[in-house]
Amino acid sequence: MPELPEVETLCRQLQNKICGSQILSSKVYDDKLAGSGKIRGVKVLAVERKGKTIVMRLNDDSSLLIHLRMTGRLLWLASSHRPKYGRWRISFDEGSIFLVDPRRFATVKVEMTRNEKAANDLLTGFSEKTFLNTQARRKVNVKILLMDPKAIAGIGNIYACEILYSTGISPLRQASTLSMKEWKKVFNHAKRILKKGIAKRGTSISDWRDLYGCRGENQNELKAYGQEGKICSRCGGAICRIKQGGRSTFYCPDCQK
């Protein structure tokens, strides 16, 4: 599923492909996305990322916001022929971008730029001080907090597991019990792991593909997520799988304390 590194990969490709281009037409194939169908004649000024949201800046003071949720993908095709699970499309002179989404969770909306809300995106203007003041004493498990988009935007299940594994902190720890030193460690490891994910062009475990249908390489770097029963690379223990908030958490109970 697309998290910060995957969305960043897409945004960079989109920026290269459509920055400065005019949207000639758009088409909605799924009633759930009705309301995002009348985009035409505007130019794309830039493509940015906010957490896991793709933000296309348009030249009429609005932005097109695309959130892929679980199984959403954006696919560039030279033809405007709808692929399987195609839910929405915008077309340019040289080709079309399709939102492909089997599960239909993805969302598309247009928002006036002046109504835009700031996101606590870890790689762009994240305030550690604000986080420590408003989030760090919460009584939820640290893993749940890392995945809370209001606390930090962009981290999903895969990277939350990898970040905590890297820091040696148990996902079961209550957020309020982490020391200042441990929080600093979480921030630093999180940034490093997300940047590495971007450099590897995302984690293609199941669904993730880039704008041109290519897989990333970060799935080969995973130390915890999906590694149930495998040997911990740090201590030789066994990676375990538990449930937190209805989601799978993978961690090493022997060296994550």
Next chain:
DNA sequence: AGAACCGCCTGCTTGC
């Protein structure tokens, strides 16, 4: 107020 839970979805995996 804040923590926990629910619902949206449908392809894939598992079990009988």
Next chain:
DNA sequence: TGCAAGCAGGCGGTTC
């Protein structure tokens, strides 16, 4: 082999 049940989970909304 075939079918049904269970699973996957981001996140906004609801409930406790």
